[in-house]
Amino acid sequence: MTFPRAFRSYIPRTHCINEHVYGAIVVTPNNEVAVIKGRQSGKWSFPKGHGYANxxxxxxxxxxLREETGLELSNxxxxxQVRFPTGTYFIFHINEKSTLIPEDLKEVEEVQWIPxxxxxxLRGNMDLxxxxxxxIAM
Known part of the structure; x- marks a missing residue:
């Protein structure tokens, strides 16, 4: 089964948390994804965060995504979308890999592409x- 078809029916029903976040799973043609390492947690995750009221x-x-990786995907x-226990992640397939440069150095310790x-x-958060x-089970 290919990515992201494997996740069309995947909606975890346990461990739901009220703090909902919105994140991005950015996939390159070589099946690499952008991940960030949180400065406070020391754990890897997909770029994500809370939305503003507007x-x-x-x-x-x-x-x-822009704040944590420097990627601009407005086009x-x-x-x-994939729903995980803490939030909703949007899946983007990009044409080529860009250099990742986080804007928010208070929250992000490291950012990289990983197969x-x-x-x-990785020592990842629950969603990752x-x-x-x-x-990998697919």
Missing amino acids: ESPLDACLRE YKADE IDQLCT RLFARRF
């Missing part, structure tokens, strides 16, 4: 771990 979920996702359309099949080697387990 923002749509997609706008919040794109803003957080891209999200291929689909999807290596996600399980669930994604990695689900994807």
